[in-house]
Amino acid sequence: MKIFQLTAIAAAVLALPLEEGIAARQTPSCTSPKLRKNWAAATATEKQAYIDAVLCLPTLPSRLNVSTHDNLYDDFTYIHTQLSTPQRIHAEPVFLPWHRYFIQVYEDALTECGYTGAAMYWDWVADSGAPASAAVWDPVLGFGGNGSASSDNSPDKWRVVDGPFRDLRPTYWSTLDQPDPHYLSRDFFPAIPQAGFQEMLGWQYDQSVMDTITPLTTYLEFRIQLESRPHAVVHFAIGGSRGDMGPFTSPNDPMFFLHHTMVDKIWWQWQHDDFANRKLAYEGTRNDGLAASLDDLMPMLGLADDKTVRDYMDTEGGPLCYTY
Numbered sequence: 441m442k443i444f445q446l447t448a449i450a451a452a453v454l455a456l457p458l459e460e461g462i463a464a465r466q467t468p469s470c471t472s473p474k475l476r477k478n479w480a481a482a483t484a485t486e487k488q489a490y491i492d493a494v495l496c497l498p499t500l501p502s503r504l505n506v507s508t509h510d511n512l513y514d515d516f517t518y519i520h521t522q523l524s525t526p527q528r529i530h531a532e533p534v535f536l537p538w539h540r541y542f543i544q545v546y547e548d549a550l551t552e553c554g555y556t557g558a559a560m561y562w563d564w565v566a567d568s569g570a571p572a573s574a575a576v577w578d579p580v581l582g583f584g585g586n587g588s589a590s591s592d593n594s595p596d597k598w599r600v601v602d603g604p605f606r607d608l609r610p611t612y613w614s615t616l617d618q619p620d621p622h623y624l625s626r627d628f629f630p631a632i633p634q635a636g637f638q639e640m641l642g643w644q645y646d647q648s649v650m651d652t653i654t655p656l657t658t659y660l661e662f663r664i665q666l667e668s669r670p671h672a673v674v675h676f677a678i679g680g681s682r683g684d685m686g687p688f689t690s691p692n693d694p695m696f697f698l699h700h701t702m703v704d705k706i707w708w709q710w711q712h713d714d715f716a717n718r719k720l721a722y723e724g725t726r727n728d729g730l731a732a733s734l735d736d737l738m739p740m741l742g743l744a745d746d747k748t749v750r751d752y753m754d755t756e757g758g759p760l761c762y763t764y
């Protein structure tokens with residue numbers, strides 16, 4: 441009798457994993473990863489769906505417990521700025537995985553707004569010959585173009601006056617000290633005719649620049665070069681002296697996410713060039729002086745849960761499920 445009972449229990453326990461026990465306990469595996477597309481190669485329908493979802497974000501309530509703003513759009517700017525003063529997400533190893541996680545939180549928010557696609561990227565390497573003419577600046581199926589550069593010198597001098605985001609009113613400018621609602625602004629870095637350079641500094645993020653970065657074999661060097669050179673220059677090329685893309689409030693400009701998805705794609709490609717060795721390649725010194733670890737927590741200040749770096753190294757495992 442006793443033996444029969446034990447056998448029955450053992451059989452039930454053994455049967456469980458075969459049925460649904462193991463599958464239910466594990467993170468669902470990533471069987472059909474979302475494909476993140478180049479904006480220039482997306483269809484009109486896909487572009488319109490993305491734009492519509494971004495325009496929906498300011499209509500959703502804030503998830504943060506702060507009184508200075510009340511919508512989800514500003515949450516992204518708030519968190520990015522808060523975590524940059526003091527600096528916890530730039531100029532240190534976590535720059536790449538933190539922004540990878542941030543983009544995913546943004547994509548999830550777009551999904552709440554009915555979007556079913558994936559994040560998209562601006563391939564600024566491909567467009568480096570004439571960046572100001574890129575498809576991303578299209579006034580209908582894009583993000584609008586340069587700021588107006590009107591001569592009135594008002595706070596909205598550099599307002600983006602065309603495209604679907606011309607009436608966008610981000611709450612913060614440069615700091616979180618006090619709300620500073622303003623129209624979305626851009627200030628494309630001007631051309632340097634004496635040197636034969638077009639506007640937007642394209643020669644600083646062209647293929648020849650990338651060819652000095654992607655062959656680097658250590659995460660340490662690769663991250664430093666990618667972050668401090670093309671990543672930083674593209675912010676500056678769009679933001680100039682008074683555009684939203686310049687300061688740490690840069691998530692104000694929806695182009696922030698197309699720029700950072702391109703940065704993520706470059707990291708993804710670098711990982712996949714030698715995936716066995718680079719899937720978990722992560723090293724360097726944190727801004728607090730400690731050695732960076734895959735077990736470090738990435739703060740999201742309540743917009744989403746804090747997660748470990750380790751969980752965000754593979755875009756087709758753990759909580760992520762996308763490819764390029």
Ligand SMILES: [Cu+2]
Pocket residue numbers: 520529530539
């Ligand atoms: Cu950033």
